[in-house]
Amino acid sequence: MVRNxxxxxxxxxxxxxxxxxxxxxxxxxxxTVIVRNSLGAGSVMRIHCKSxxxxxxxxxxxxxxxxxxxxxxLWRTMYWCNLYWDNNRYQKIHAFDVDRRDDEFCKPICxxxxxxxGAYCMRDDPNNQDFRHIITSxxxxxxxxVVLTFLTTFNTENFAAALFEIEKVVVRNSLGPGETMRIHCKSxNVDLGEHSLSNDESxxxxxxxxxxTMYRCNLYWDNDRRYEEIHVFDVSRQDHEFCxxxxxxxxxxxGAYCxxxxxxxxxxxxxxxxxYAW
Numbered sequence: 700m701v702r703n704x705x706x707x708x709x710x711x712x713x714x715x716x717x718x719x720x721x722x723x724x725x726x727x728x729x730x731t732v733i734v735r736n737s738l739g740a741g742s743v744m745r746i747h748c749k750s751x752x753x754x755x756x757x758x759x760x761x762x763x764x765x766x767x768x769x770x771x772x773l774w775r776t777m778y779w780c781n782l783y784w785d786n787n788r789y790q791k792i793h794a795f796d797v798d799r800r801d802d803e804f805c806k807p808i809c810x811x812x813x814x815x816x817g818a819y820c821m822r823d824d825p826n827n828q829d830f831r832h833i834i835t836s837x838x839x840x841x842x843x844x845v846v847l848t849f850l851t852t853f854n855t856e857n858f859a860a861a862l863f864e865i866e867k868v869v870v871r872n873s874l875g876p877g878e879t880m881r882i883h884c885k886s887x888n889v890d891l892g893e894h895s896l897s898n899d900e901s902x903x904x905x906x907x908x909x910x911x912t913m914y915r916c917n918l919y920w921d922n923d924r925r926y927e928e929i930h931v932f933d934v935s936r937q938d939h940e941f942c943x944x945x946x947x948x949x950x951x952x953x954g955a956y957c958x959x960x961x962x963x964x965x966x967x968x969x970x971x972x973x974x975y976a977w
Contacts, residue, residue: 730772730807732794737812737819738784744813748780748794751936772802775913775935779928782813786866791928792818798887804933866908866944868931871901873949873956874920880950881923884931906932908939919952929955929975953977 736744739762747757755778758766770776777796783789795801795809810821872880878898884891886906888938894902906912913933919926932938932946938959947958956976 728772728776729769730776730795730802730808730809731767731769732778732811733765733767734780734794734808734811734813736760736762736784737814738762739815742784745783747777747781750776750778751930751933772797772806773935774878775911775933776802782818789926790818791926845942864908864931864944865905866912866939866942867903867905868914868930868948869901869903870896870916870948870950872896873921873951874898877953878920881919882916884914886912886914887915908934910934912939918955920950927955927975927977947971 718780723916732748734746734779738744742762744760745757746760748766748768748880750770753770755768760766767897775797777798778794779791780794781789781791790813792811793799794811795805801809805820812819812821815878862899868884870882870884872878876898880896881893882896882902883893884902884904889906891904896902904914911934913930913935915928915930917926917928930936930950931948932942938946942957942959945958949956949958949971954973954977958969958970958971
């Protein structure tokens with residue numbers, strides 16, 4: 700069984716991505732992100748950065764001050780930062796995102812300058828070969844490391860059972876009477892469009908589970924004064940194991956609750972669990 704899965708993984712690794720050589724070369728390498736307050740003299744910017752399983756905390760940056768952190772690049776590594784300034788200005792950025800090929804064009808350091816007119820990232824220009832970093836070698840031992848990590852990260856038997864099965868996601872507006880929520884969900888090149896939900900209405904969609912399946916949804920409410928992004932399905936979070944065959948979400952004023960397996964005093968059982976708090 701494991702041998703067959705190894706063969707499938709190796710096959711997919713050699714044909715899934717056009718940029719696989721760069722991704723494998725970057726995998727497990729150290730990456731640094733630096734976000735600098737370039738809003739202007741006298742400005743103070745509050746920054747709060749997170750990934751799916753790591754919260755870096757909240758910091759205040761004076762003008763020209765910077766916040767930086769380092770991490771190891773993994774399959775779907777993505778860090779986002781919430782930025783606040785001028786008392787009522789707010790912006791969210793993806794400071795590092797493998798889906799955006801930052802592992803290729805923004806290594807080993809991603810430097811950001813936050814200005815009044817936008818967020819600027821210093822990265823290689825993919826259209827200019829003089830500045831584009833190209834990986835030309837593909838080592839077999841790196842491929843083996845990728846496969847080994849994949850098999851040790853997930854429960855192989857459960858993942859094999861879920862692979863290519865149909866999964867459904869349902870996101871319900873539970874913000875309260877009178878609250879309308881806009882939702883816009885995407886996955887890679889798949890854009891599910893924008894939908895408006897009244898209280899207690901839901902948006903649902905189905906898909907086939909693959910190796911790297913991840914859907915994220917942007918949520919807007921309170922006349923667009925509130926904005927959050929959540930991952931409604933993510934293989935790296937083992938949703939294929941704990942959230943099958945349907946991931947049900949309730950979006951409330953204090954966070955996003957997911958109906959999934961959870962260990963309790965009575966054993967493992969499905970219950971609504973707050974995965975995102977705000």
